[in-house]
Amino acid sequence: MIRHERFAEDAPGKGRREMDSTVTTAVSSHIPSETNELYGHERADRHLGALLTDLGERNLYDAAAQCNRCGYCETVCPTYMLTGRETISARGRNQFMRMLVEGRAKNAADAEEALSTCLLCGACSTACYAKVPTPDIVLEGRRELNGYGDNFFARAAVRTLLNAPGLFAFWLKLAYLVKKTGLPRLAAKMGLYDFIGMPALAEAEGSLDRVPLRFAGEIFRKDPALSPHGKTAVNWAYFAPCGPNYVFTDVALATVRVLRRFAGEGVYIDNQCCGLIAHNYGRLEDAREFARRNIERYERLRAVFGDFPVIADCSSCAAFMKTYEQLFAGDEAWRKRAAAFAAAVRDILEFVPADKLPHADPAALEKAGRVTYHDSCRACHGQGIRKEPREALRRLAGRRYAELPESDWCCGGAGAFAFTQPELSAKVLDRKLRNIASVQASTVVVGGTSCLVQIGAGLKSAYPSARAVHYSVFLDEASGAAEKP
């Protein structure tokens, strides 16, 4: 690892740059650092070339150094609020990464706890005036941890998902079947879920009433109404994120119904995984490959139909695809293509305008009871979506809609976090459940599949009269019946 060891206090006189005496009082403009790699050349492919921050393109060091330690992120950081420890707070994680680059911290492994406990919820960046991209900085740190993303199962699963989605689906179904036929212990022993590399899915499956044996992608692929053949124009393209595709098939089906109802005809983009899992679990090159394939598919359709929005119904995936450009910061050609794709991506949460919605079906509303909305982190912090879903829900549910206190407090799902940090995750969830109980909601509308799993499981055990419902499903149920004659 190359780290530069120059910083103000310890190396007086070794200025990184001498001040030009003609510098005026103008606001200090950004001068990028030159020698600040966290990692050597040979590991460059494990890392992002640059971070695209709110203040422009920054390398890791400059992005972390933008934090002036004001501490305004601390009270929104779930792990800090629960433990009171700077070490597992947003500012702490940021500072650690900075110290690592500066050589004051010697080993990324020292901060294993700090880095692995981060929910990547991004609440800190929302609170931060400089929008320091702490989740990205934490991920860069995780990529420096030994063995991160190298473990056999993670590698095998991601590669399978990438190169043989059919095989992946087969393994997943096998895992489901084993469990369904009453051999869960055998499944655990076989390490099937581990093999698939998505403990979150295993967890998810546990909270499901029925197990999909036909995945959404398989259904849509065979649906002529969603095929580009014979169409001259499309209003939207549906992107099936892994959650709705492999686990919550009903969500994917609902999304497509809602899209057709309110936005006319469209197509299924027949996508691959968005790459988020690979990205977050240390397989950056694989994530780029997922992205390239999705971009290519999008471009092929665009060549025929012109511009159209790409709709995803899992906020984590939508948010990630909106940042595809960052994956290709060092690759001029792909960077442009990624930016064009990212610009077309829409979360279902922001896509359906409230004024297009009809009055809701009374029977569906009766069933829903009091409705509240949980801001999925990757929707509110990752994409800034807060207003649109609320407007839609208010219009549909009217006085039955109640605002959730601390609605943007993470639910603790956060991908596999519930699995890797069960204790902390439970505490984070606990606060969410208390808030839900405080408004006596019986339907909690969410936009991310990870939230759906986490809040759903939480409610099931602590507050069984309430249920977690995906936004698409709620929209479909509440608006669908109204159209029936």
Next chain:
Amino acid sequence: MFKTDRISRIRPELEAIVGGDAVRTDEAEILMYSYDAGMARARPEAVITFSAAEQVAPVVKVLYRAGIPFLPRLAGTNLSGGTIPLKGGVILNLARLKKIRRIDTGARLALVEPGVVNLELQRALEPFGYFYAPDPASQKVSTIGGNIGENAGGPLCLKYGVTSDNVEKLEVVTPEGDVRTWSYRDPGPDLMSLMIGSEGTLGVVTHAWLKILPVPRHIRTVSAAFRSLDQAMKAVTRIISEGIVPRALEAMDSVSLEAALNGKASPFPEGTEAALIIELDGPDAVKVKREQENVESICAGAACTAFRLAADESERELLWQARKGAYPALARLAPDVLVEDGVVPRPRLPEALRQTREILAKYKLTAGLLFHAGDGNLHPNIVFDRRDIQEVKRVKKAGYEILKSCIALGGTVSGEHGIGVEKRVAMNWLYGRAELDFFRKIKDAFDPAGLANPDKILPVASDARAEAPPEGLAERASLSPEARAVVDELRLRARSGVPTAVTGLGTRLKPSGNDGAKPLDLSQLAGAAVIDRENLTARVEAGLPLERFRAQLKEAGLNLDLPDLKGSVGGLIASKAFPGVKDLLLGLEVVTAEGELLELGGRTVKNVAGYDAVRLLCGSMGAYAVILAATFALSAGSRRAQAAFEEGPGAPAFAPDPYQVRLKRALDPRNLLNPWIYGAAAAAEELP
């Protein structure tokens, strides 16, 4: 490394108190408690995270016995390096002690633990229609414990006072691990107020009883835009001297405005160089409206280009977001920011601003200027990149020059952010050797081993003294010939070891029998009060009867918000006949038992430079030092309604707290001043 060893030796003991997980010495924990929001850095040896307030005292006891330094820390948003463990040792992390234990609207008190975030307390009080007045801009993150440690202010302190005006009682763990509960109403010297702003160098606060107030019925928030800062300052001075006391009177310059707006459309007209946020409140809608109209015409008179009343709560919210978000927003301009915190008497504010701007230009620096205009408290927020060593040097120089200019204008070096380590050297410019010695004695009395947040506040040997220390007060013209005579007399008595009986006019305090103390007549110290109309302060000699002082003020059209009491001004302070006198007292000139003349506090309403010796001396009954003169904050306009106050029948028998005795021994080791008050206790060898 021996340092790890000294922790591991006591580790089992510590873990027995707080649990195994709560004592951490791993590298990540050490690194992440080595910084705060300031510039200083130092590594602790261990971090102890408490889960119950009761754990603090036993842990402190263990640490003290082992001779390991420690300091309390909460959110770590300190701006002067106060939470940096300069001598290593242990960080006492109190962040999890965040219970609001009681809200008592009847007694108007809230009992909280130190980790409660200021804004969380406000939110908890809201449903009851109450609020806690100190509202530092950092209230979203900063905690009550931290606010107490730094004596935090905030926009509302213009009307409602700083933290030390809003605390009723504190539970403190002393450096040796004793648990004491002190209120400013306790008889004798005010130990509670001494704790406030002491930055963890005298003890650790574990519970605080805070004063809460009903939210005023009517609040109006207005903003005014000006083409120059000078014009804005003109308006500020006029508003205050008209006798209007806004809830808040805040100013921002264009750099901070721009940063805070963060690309959003500015609500102010183009060419706005300064904006004021003025908030008025009161129970009477008509009166508040009239005040608003007055403010409007004053602003118009100062060539204000836009004057706007916030139409609703969301507009008001927006204005405050801009003000309170200005400091964190500067992170967009550069990765580091140095927040200066100088204070000057309010009428000198335009001058201070001009000088500040000159200094910034000289060092080629950019700063967002934010200030609590009503208090004369300036916050130049200088942005820079700490990786640029040359720039860091210029920033430090500029910061010090700004502080020096504040001192030269009759102000002080910190209004609400504390001295910590970063302004330690500036204490040398503000105070003489005698004052610093006085502070040091206070510190030693509480913490003989020097383990509680060591090397903070008071200059250490490496902090070179200023080129020219402030001139001794005795040489100053302000001291009357009578006062000089008293100083000389006390100096003489100190030299020959003659005890003195200081009883003022003898209204309350009388020597008990004949114990050989030689009376000191202070009735000659009764010159006319020196009234500073613009600054709304008056310096008055100790022997002047309050009635006569009040008459002089009345003639000038000013008021002192004290009940009508008999006796001299000095006697009133020394006897603490009215405990609230502390809230109006800005400065004291006193003579110590050794005949040293001290100038404590000053002429500004905010001052956190050094220990709050001014308040400590409230109720000291002449046994710590002899009061020569006092500076009070006044109010303009008609006299405000006073709650009825009935003085108790004579002073109750004084049974001193052990820490009051310790202070007595430190400040007057030969028991020369009013020797009967502490009697034998003052001479006893062993510490209680």
